[in-house]
Amino acid sequence: MSKRLFDLLCAALGLLVLAPLLLLAALWIRLDSPGPALFRQTRVGRFGVPFTIHKFRTMRVAPGAEITVGADPRITRAGRWLRATKLDELPQLWDVLRGAMSLVGPRPEVPRYVALYPEALREVVLSVRPGITDPASLAFSHEAELLAAASDPEREYCEVILPAKLRLSADYAARASLAADLRLILRTLGRVLRG
Incomplete structure (x- = not known):
């Protein structure tokens, strides 16, 4: 199978099986704080083509940084639970269905962070569809806490975390296979179930 x-x-x-859960989550988000149920943002996809990613909105509708640091005050009550359970990522199944993403692949970044990719790694990482999960997501599952501990979160992300994630993503892209994807999906589900 391809x-x-x-x-x-x-x-x-x-999407079919989880439809009731998705509807309940959307309703909770709308009741919890003003704004849409879905968060949409431009990310960079395969071959550098921009696309719109969909997630459940977990923050109040307000301007702010593109990275989330620790207990960010913008995070709503519903958002805290959705982030903790990773259910905020479920709308990306639609992005997978329409071909912009894959279940497994390097997490898509916003254009300004992709601009920081070294050319050699950029070509490899963007050669495959971005995914909902990947080795970097598992390795940096507590990224917000790491950034909260840094004196300059933006600099920490750009100079330490992003390069480490890129190396993991490039390694995945160079060795991608369906068997490896299945292992990563199982590891991700195990991580989610363990909380």
Whole structure:
């Protein structure tokens, strides 16, 4: 089975089975704070093509930094739970279904961080569809806490965390296979279930 067919089947089945949960989450978000249920943002996809990513909104609608640091005061009550359970990522199944993303692949970044990618790594990382999960996501699952401990979170992200994530993403892209994807999906589900 090809990776794309696997993505299509899993995303379609996931959206169908999880539809009641998705509707309840959307309703809770709308009741919890003013604003839309979904958060949309431009990210950089395969071959550097921009696309709109969809997530459940976990923050108040207000201007702010593109990175989340620790107990960010913008995070709503519903948002804290959605982030802790990773359920805020579920709308990305739609992005997988429409072909902008894959279940497994390097997490897509905003254009201003992609501009910092070294050319050699940029080409490799952007050669595959971005994903909902990948080795870097698992390695940096507590990224917000790491940034909260830094004296300059933006600098810490750009100079320490981003380069480390890029190396992991490039390694994944160079060795991507359906078997590796299945292992990463199982590891991600295990991490989510363990909290």
